[in-house]
Amino acid sequence: MARRFVLLVLFTLFLSFSSNDVGCKRIYREDHMELKRQHKLLNKLVKKTIQARSIFPLYTKYGDTYDCINFYEQPFFNYHSLKNHTHDFPVRYTSNPEGSRDQKSSPLFNPSNFWLNGKGCPDGMVPIKRNTENDLKRAKLATEIHNSKYKPLTIDRPGTHFAVVRTKHTNVYHGASAIISIYGLGVSESQYSSARIKVQNGPDSIEVGWTVNPTLYNDVLTRLYTFTKTANSSCFNTLCNSIIPTSTDIPLGVAIEPNVCVCARFFGTNLFVHQDSSNGNWFLKFGQDEAVIGFWPKNVFTALGDGANYVEWGGEVFSPPGVPSPPMGSGIKLKKDTTYDAYCRQIKTINETDYVVNAVDTEAFADIAQYEVFDVEEYGRADVQHMLLFGGSGGYTGT
Ligand SMILES: *[C@@H]1O[C@H](CO)[C@@H](O)[C@H](O)[C@H]1NC(C)=O
Numbered sequence: 001m002a003r004r005f006v007l008l009v010l011f012t013l014f015l016s017f018s019s020n021d022v023g024c025k026r027i028y029r030e031d032h033m034e035l036k037r038q039h040k041l042l043n044k045l046v047k048k049t050i051q052a053r054s055i056f057p058l059y060t061k062y063g064d065t066y067d068c069i070n071f072y073e074q075p076f077f078n079y080h081s082l083k084n085h086t087h088d089f090p091v092r093y094t095s096n097p098e099g100s101r102d103q104k105s106s107p108l109f110n111p112s113n114f115w116l117n118g119k120g121c122p123d124g125m126v127p128i129k130r131n132t133e134n135d136l137k138r139a140k141l142a143t144e145i146h147n148s149k150y151k152p153l154t155i156d157r158p159g160t161h162f163a164v165v166r167t168k169h170t171n172v173y174h175g176a177s178a179i180i181s182i183y184g185l186g187v188s189e190s191q192y193s194s195a196r197i198k199v200q201n202g203p204d205s206i207e208v209g210w211t212v213n214p215t216l217y218n219d220v221l222t223r224l225y226t227f228t229k230t231a232n233s234s235c236f237n238t239l240c241n242s243i244i245p246t247s248t249d250i251p252l253g254v255a256i257e258p259n260v261c262v263c264a265r266f267f268g269t270n271l272f273v274h275q276d277s278s279n280g281n282w283f284l285k286f287g288q289d290e291a292v293i294g295f296w297p298k299n300v301f302t303a304l305g306d307g308a309n310y311v312e313w314g315g316e317v318f319s320p321p322g323v324p325s326p327p328m329g330s331g332i333k334l335k336k337d338t339t340y341d342a343y344c345r346q347i348k349t350i351n352e353t354d355y356v357v358n359a360v361d362t363e364a365f366a367d368i369a370q371y372e373v374f375d376v377e378e379y380g381r382a383d384v385q386h387m388l389l390f391g392g393s394g395g396y397t398g399t
């Protein structure tokens with residue numbers, strides 16, 4: 001179980017920030033020196049924390065190293081000199097959307113599955129990944145790739161392909177959710193393959209889901225990720241000051257055991273992004289118990305601060321020119337059978353008055369024939385409801 005420790009959230013506090021103060025820091029368009037500076041800052045912070053509290057490093061069985069950092073001492077707060085203030089405020093999650101949810105999903109993210117210590121950080125702390133300079137360089141490249149600024153194939157099709165179900169009309173959405181099936185896939189260097197929910201308004205978007213992304217993670221494990229984009233910055237996970245992690249035991253970027261996944265029907269994990277109507281902050285909830293694992297302060301965004309107006313569920317891949325595009329979803333041509341195909345089930349939106357409702361008024365979209373999506377608009381079962389199947393074996397070279 002994810003122990004949710006604090007939290008959340010500082011809404012009074014965030015309301016009082018100027019947006020410049022909290023705007024995402026742009027590390028990725030900047031040079032080597034900036035990476036070095038960033039690295040130094042993170043290390044300093046970690047060192048300080050270790051000295052101050054004798055905090056141990058934390059290892060995953062996949063070889064990742066994290067440090068447990070006091071929630072209020074994580075880099076985000078450091079940048080904004082908030083440490084002094086935060087303890088003065090009651091921190092809480094102030095609103096919960098209403099509506100029926102039957103979201104049985106697998107307890108896949110039991111911390112004992114991935115932490116060598118079996119449980120993650122002590123209460124009041126969050127695991128923050130220890131990044132080497134190489135990690136930061138790879139993250140910078142992964143961000144360029146994700147933004148399709150890396151070796152674009154053509155202006156129209158810059159190497160990125162989609163098979164998604166998306167909302168047709170502009171509406172105010174205070175969030176979206178789905179249970180997404182999880183697969184392990186073969187993906188080569190400079191490629192990625194993801195399954196995710198995306199909410200967007202103008203230049204701002206949030207993506208949450210799983211990805212196989214060797215550029216970012218230096219391996220081909222299936223991992224939980226977020227991608228945050230604003231007018232001024234974009235990054236994966238916590239690599240810019242966008243999402244603030246809040247979970248003691250479920251870090252962004254955590255690997256999901258692929259072998260567990262390629263088997264059972266209706267096996268998947270629940271992902272839920274929701275804008276708290278009382279303070280405008282966006283929350284990421286995750287897993288069976290809908291534990292809050294992070295939040296985006298409202299002022300990180302310009303447009304998304306007023307809610308999303310577009311939602312998308314499904315697969316996204318990228319491949320550089322000349323390299324056959326990677327598999328998507330479960331990696332096979334759709335059989336229209338959840339035993340074989342990747343799915344998002346119980347796709348829902350949170351409406352303007354904070355009700356979780358089945359996604360309606362949607363359309364299926366795939367940009368090339370190598371990837372397919374099938375919008376099963378209403379499947380009677382309560383644990384399925386509005387579902388989509390998506391995927392493909394790839395192989396497109398963009399010629
Ligand atoms: C983004 O950058 C522009 C120009 O540098 C600036 O005017 C604007 O305030 C920035 N927006 C945010 C949300 O930081």
Ligand SMILES: *[C@@H]1O[C@H](CO)[C@@H](O)[C@H](O)[C@H]1NC(C)=O
Pocket residue numbers: 084
């Ligand atoms: C921190 O808080 C104390 C007590 O409220 C105050 O005196 C001090 O000026 C604050 N420091 C900063 C850097 O804001």
Ligand SMILES: *[C@@H]1O[C@H](CO)[C@@H](O)[C@H](O)[C@H]1NC(C)=O
Pocket residue numbers: 351352353354355357
């Ligand atoms: C949101 O959904 C609830 C429940 O279906 C409904 O009563 C309400 O009118 C909806 N709000 C909007 C703005 O559509």
